[in-house]
Amino acid sequence: MKTDDLIDSLTADLPAAPPRSIEMRAVQWLTLGAGLAVLIFGLFLGFRPALAAALGDPVVAAKTVLPLALAIPALISCLRLAHPGADPSRARYAMWLPPVIAATLGIGAYLVTRPALRWDLFIGSSIDICGRAIVALALPMLVGLLIALRRGAPMHPTRCGALAGLAAGAFAAALYSLFCTEDSPMFYAVWYSLAIGSVGAIGALLGRKQLRW
Amino acid sequence: MSDDRDSRWADLLRRANKGDPVAYGLFLRDITPVIRGIVDRRARALPHEGEDIVQTILLAVHSKRATWRDGDPVAPWLFAIVRYKCVDAWRRRPPHVDTPVEDLADVLVDPGPGDVTAARDLDRLIEGLDPRSATILRAVGVEGASARVTGQRLNMSEGAVRVAFHRALARLRRTVAGPQNTDEDPPGRRHDSTADDGGTRRE
Numbered sequence: 525m526k527t528d529d530l531i532d533s534l535t536a537d538l539p540a541a542p543p544r545s546i547e548m549r550a551v552q553w554l555t556l557g558a559g560l561a562v563l564i565f566g567l568f569l570g571f572r573p574a575l576a577a578a579l580g581d582p583v584v585a586a587k588t589v590l591p592l593a594l595a596i597p598a599l600i601s602c603l604r605l606a607h608p609g610a611d612p613s614r615a616r617y618a619m620w621l622p623p624v625i626a627a628t629l630g631i632g633a634y635l636v637t638r639p640a641l642r643w644d645l646f647i648g649s650s651i652d653i654c655g656r657a658i659v660a661l662a663l664p665m666l667v668g669l670l671i672a673l674r675r676g677a678p679m680h681p682t683r684c685g686a687l688a689g690l691a692a693g694a695f696a697a698a699l700y701s702l703f704c705t706e707d708s709p710m711f712y713a714v715w716y717s718l719a720i721g722s723v724g725a726i727g728a729l730l731g732r733k734q735l736r737w
Numbered sequence: 738m739s740d741d742r743d744s745r746w747a748d749l750l751r752r753a754n755k756g757d758p759v760a761y762g763l764f765l766r767d768i769t770p771v772i773r774g775i776v777d778r779r780a781r782a783l784p785h786e787g788e789d790i791v792q793t794i795l796l797a798v799h800s801k802r803a804t805w806r807d808g809d810p811v812a813p814w815l816f817a818i819v820r821y822k823c824v825d826a827w828r829r830r831p832p833h834v835d836t837p838v839e840d841l842a843d844v845l846v847d848p849g850p851g852d853v854t855a856a857r858d859l860d861r862l863i864e865g866l867d868p869r870s871a872t873i874l875r876a877v878g879v880e881g882a883s884a885r886v887t888g889q890r891l892n893m894s895e896g897a898v899r900v901a902f903h904r905a906l907a908r909l910r911r912t913v914a915g916p917q918n919t920d921e922d923p924p925g926r927r928h929d930s931t932a933d934d935g936g937t938r939r940e
Contacts, residue, residue, distance in 0.1 A: 530792050531765045534799045540756035543803035607804045608817035677801040679821055737797065737821075 546606050549672040550599070557668030557692070561661040561699060569657060569703040578707070586629060587701040587712045591720065594622040595694035602669070602687030606676025619690075623717065630713030637710065645708040651715060654704065658719035659726075662689075662696035666727055670734055678735050685731010686724050693723030746811040754802060765795060772819055779823045786826065794822045862909055870905040877902045 572578065579585045597615035604613040637645055648654075669688040678684035697716045706712060746764060753761035769791065776790045797818050805814045838845070859879070863871045869891070876887040877898065884898040891898070 527769060527788060527792055527795070530795060531762060531769065534765060534795065535758045535762040537799070538753065538756060538758045538761050542755050546804060607806055607809075607814070608801070608821065609813035609815070610806060610809060675803065677797070677804045677818065677821070679817055736825075737801065 546672065546676045547603055549675055550603055550669060553668035553672040554599075554665055555668075557665035558695065560664035561696060564661055564664075565699055565703065569700070571702055572705050575702060578705075581707070583629065583633075583709060584707045586625070586709070587704070587707070587716070588698050590622040590626050591694040591697035591701065591716065594619060594720070595691045595698065598687050598691035598694060599669075602673070602684055602691060603676075605678045605680060605684040605687065606673050608677045608679055622694075626709065626713040626717060629709035633709040633713075637708070642710065645706075646710045646714070648706040648708075648711045648715075650704060650706055651711075654700070654706075654715050655719045655722070657703075658693065658696045658700050658716065659723055660696075661699055662692040662719075662723040663726075665695055666692035666723060666730070670727070670730055673731075673735055674737075676735075677737055678731075681735035682728050682732040685735055686728035688731060689724040689727020690720060692727065693720035696720075696723065743810050743812050746815075747807075750802065750805055750811055751807055754805075754807075765798070768798070768815060769795065771815075775816070775819050776823065779820075786830075790823065790826045793826065794819055797822055862912060865912065866905055866908065870901060870908070873898055873901050874905045874909070878906065 579588065597613075597618040600615040601613045601619065604610055604615075633645070634642060666689055669692055670685065673684060673688060676684075697720050701712070701716075704712070746767065749760045749764035749767065753764055772794050773787070773791050776787050776794070798815065801818065805811065863874055863879075866874065872891065873887060876882045876890070877884060884902070885895045887893075888895045888898040893901070
């Protein structure tokens with residue numbers, strides 16, 4: 525086919541309506557995924573007893589706030605990566621803050637906890653459910669995000685997928701924290717981070733294949 | 738590169754994204770030569786595919802046109818797409834096939850020591866040239882001396898020796914090929930395709 529003919533057919537193919545932005549699609553698909561996650565949460569997990577009272581304690585509230593503080597800049601950075609040639613978002617610097625605070629809280633909790641209790645608080649009693657639940661809650665959001673990102677054009681599909689995974693994993697951890705009764709940062713700083721990181725790895729693997737264009 | 742060009746592109750692409758086909762056609766026709774220039778430079782290792790890559794890039798621009806953020810310059814966006822697609826084309830190129838020659842030992846014909854009369858024939862052909870061309874051709878072509886050394890011997894510049902050498906070669910080739918085959922490939926040049934060999938073979 526001659527290039528001129530191709531240009532003619534592309535021009536004829538132009539829809540009259542402006543295309544929806546990647547950001548708009550991402551919000552729509554992420555909302556759909558989050559709806560599914562909330563459904564899973566309601567069916568299998570549910571709110572912890574005395575949730576409002578527990579969230580009054582800043583160390584407990586951090587369990588919910590820190591993942592959110594990671595999820596939002598991760599989402600912004602990942603959407604920016606879907607635009608070829610765009611400068612990386614400054615939000616990527618903000619992503620480092622929650623892990624640093626979590627590590628600080630975890631170390632602080634280790635220091636103020638009596639040695640006899642440390643192991644029990646670190647392992648907790650819900651470790652077998654924690655990781656799996658966060659991944660399960662994250663998957664619908666991750667899939668939704670990836671569907672939206674396929675309309676984008678990331679120069680680095682793996683990196684973009686990893687950030688989508690971090691965002692989905694962190695949103696899922698924030699949701700899961702409303703069920704979880706392990707309130708020691710020694711527990712959540714480690715196991716939540718591991719779960720979020722796993723979803724990031726899943727996102728990187730999926731993005732590597734699925735976000736090529 | 739120029740702000741002028743970029744603001745024109747931005748204006749056209751903005752109108753195109755709102756559904757203006759005329760602006761869109763202008764935009765695509767405007768960027769095509771620029772894309773072609775980059776592809777020619779980047780994909781030299783992939784000859785015959787240049788225009789295919791240009792068309793692939795135009796298709797990518799078409800399907801990803803919503804990823805340009807109004808307000809951003811168009812050129813970095815476009816060049817990122819071009820770069821991505823060039824790398825992609827390079828990755829997708831057909832794999833280079835290597836066949837060990839030992840496996841074909843039974844199939845390939847042993848070329849033998851070559852045509853023993855060839856050297857004598859060449860000598861006779863060179864005799865037919867004027868003396869200076871013959872000397873240069875013997876020195877550079879047969880003995881393998883450098884153009885500089887030969888030039889010093891004949892009191893000529895290096896460039897003049899090269900020119901004389903190539904003219905002498907061309908004359909030899911014409912003598913060998915006869916008048917109707919003057920555009921024959923020079924001897925020793927690799928043939929990429931042997932499929933149409935029958936058409937160009939000499940009687």
